[in-house]
Amino acid sequence: MIRKSSGLPPRVYAKHSAYYLVTLSNKWVRLCSLKDGLPAMYRALAKVADAELTRELMPGVISRWYDAKRPEWADKTADDQRRIADQMAEAFAEFDPSQVTTPVCAKYLGGYATTKRTYNLHRTMLRQVLAFAALEGLREGHNPVDNIPPKKLEGRHRVVTDDEVRRLKEAAAQQPRNGHALVQMIELAMLTGQRIGDVIKLRWQDVTDQGLMIDQGKGQGRTKLLVKWSPALRAAIAACGRGGDKIGHVLKSERGTGYTYGGLRSSWERLCERAKVEDLHIHDLRGRAGVDAMLDDDGEEDIKAAQRLLGHKSEGMTRHYVEGKYHKRVKPSR
Numbered sequence: 001m002i003r004k005s006s007g008l009p010p011r012v013y014a015k016h017s018a019y020y021l022v023t024l025s026n027k028w029v030r031l032c033s034l035k036d037g038l039p040a041m042y043r044a045l046a047k048v049a050d051a052e053l054t055r056e057l058m059p060g061v062i063s064r065w066y067d068a069k070r071p072e073w074a075d076k077t078a079d080d081q082r083r084i085a086d087q088m089a090e091a092f093a094e095f096d097p098s099q100v101t102t103p104v105c106a107k108y109l110g111g112y113a114t115t116k117r118t119y120n121l122h123r124t125m126l127r128q129v130l131a132f133a134a135l136e137g138l139r140e141g142h143n144p145v146d147n148i149p150p151k152k153l154e155g156r157h158r159v160v161t162d163d164e165v166r167r168l169k170e171a172a173a174q175q176p177r178n179g180h181a182l183v184q185m186i187e188l189a190m191l192t193g194q195r196i197g198d199v200i201k202l203r204w205q206d207v208t209d210q211g212l213m214i215d216q217g218k219g220q221g222r223t224k225l226l227v228k229w230s231p232a233l234r235a236a237i238a239a240c241g242r243g244g245d246k247i248g249h250v251l252k253s254e255r256g257t258g259y260t261y262g263g264l265r266s267s268w269e270r271l272c273e274r275a276k277v278e279d280l281h282i283h284d285l286r287g288r289a290g291v292d293a294m295l296d297d298d299g300e301e302d303i304k305a306a307q308r309l310l311g312h313k314s315e316g317m318t319r320h321y322v323e324g325k326y327h328k329r330v331k332p333s334r
Contacts, residue, residue: 007038007093009057012045021048038093039086056138058092058100058129065132074217076197076261084125097133102144109148116151123150156281157324160288164277165190171275180239181251182271185264186285187236188251192227193289193309196282200259202250207237216311223311286310290318291326301328 008014011022012031019031019041031044042059066085070078091108092100105126112119127145134140165186172182188199197217206213211228227233240250249258268282294306307318 009045012041019044021045037086037090039089042089042093056096058095058097058133059089061097061133061136061138062089062092062129064136065129068132069128074197076217079262080121081125084122088122088125088129097130097139100130100139100144102147105144106148113151116153120150120153123148155320155324156284156287158279158281158284158287159291159325160277160280160284164275164280167275167277168271171271174274175271178253178267181253181259182267184236184240185251185259187232187239189282189285190289190292191230191233191236193286193293193306194225194227194311195286196264197261200249200251200261200264203248204241204246204250207246207250212237214311223313225309225311227309287321287325290322294318294322295326 008019013020013022014034015028017034019034021029021031023029029048031048032040039059042057043063046055046060046063062085066081069081073081088108095104108126109119109123112122123145127143130139130143130145134143168186169183172179172186175182185196185199188194188202189196192199192212192214194214194216198214201217202212202214208226211226212233214225214227216223216225237250244252244256248256251259253259265282272278272280290306290310293309294301294303296302303315303318303322306322307315310318310321312318312321
């Protein structure tokens with residue numbers, strides 16, 4: 001059975017559980033399965049040589065923008081951006097870039113107004129996509145997103161306490177599966193100060209006589225770090241290798257495979273629930289490591305030490321990162 005929906009582009013039909021494009025030469029080109037959804041259909045349509053109409057619609061522009069940007073992103077960032085791109089392609093399915101005005105942008109972004117960070121992510125992508133469309137000659141004039149200010153984000157001041165770390169490790173150790181790896185993940189994140197994506201990416205060839213070799217997967221320049229050995233870091237790495245071959249990923253599941261960020265984040269949320277630790281993001285472990293690196297035994301601040309560990313390009317970025325996460329030492333008035 002052939003179905004023609006008013007929501008489909010010209011010459012696109014639903015037939016036998018799939019989307020098809022009928023070319024000008026009357027050839028039926030399969031795009032994707034119906035269950036894959038409209039965003040997948042528009043991505044496939046944008047890649048069909050005969051679909052010049054779709055090339056000039058927003059879903060096609062979004063797809064080309066994504067393909068152009070993809071080499072700049074780590075895998076986690078690419079997955080996050082793909083989800084936003086799919087949502088945007090569906091929302092602007094019938095628009096060409098010249099029809100995307102400031103009121104249209106404001107209406108779209110209004111759907112994310114209650115979640116400031118998500119709102120800003122969508123705003124940033126929409127602005128970049130429209131700038132990309134201008135470079136392709138598909139729109140003229142100023143970028144309509146520029147008239148819409150971003151949401152102001154409050155700094156996150158949450159820092160994990162020693163007691164919470166203890167409870168998290170105890171809860172992880174009681175897990176019948178993969179508990180050992182979760183304990184070591186917490187240890188490595190707090191000792192190295194690296195993003196979780198970089199921690200789970202560590203492989204045994206990165207363990208050297210001098211320390212851990214880390215290529216940060218986020219940020220401009222892809223910072224390379226050597227985290228030198230400390231007794232605690234040596235013990236944590238030794239625990240990771242206990243009882244197994246030192247081949248492949250340092251952190252392994254019971255099946256012997258590395259972790260994905262999505263799977264580890266789900267495990268983290270369940271772990272926090274069991275440990276009765278509230279409002280703690282997995283990224284907060286990195287914040288605690290930055291604070292620990294900055295403060296010496298007397299509580300004196302060494303912002304350069306924190307900057308080196310976190311791999312930030314500027315001291316200002318590090319100050320913004322650790323601000324509000326510790327009590328500053330001051331002298332009494334007399």
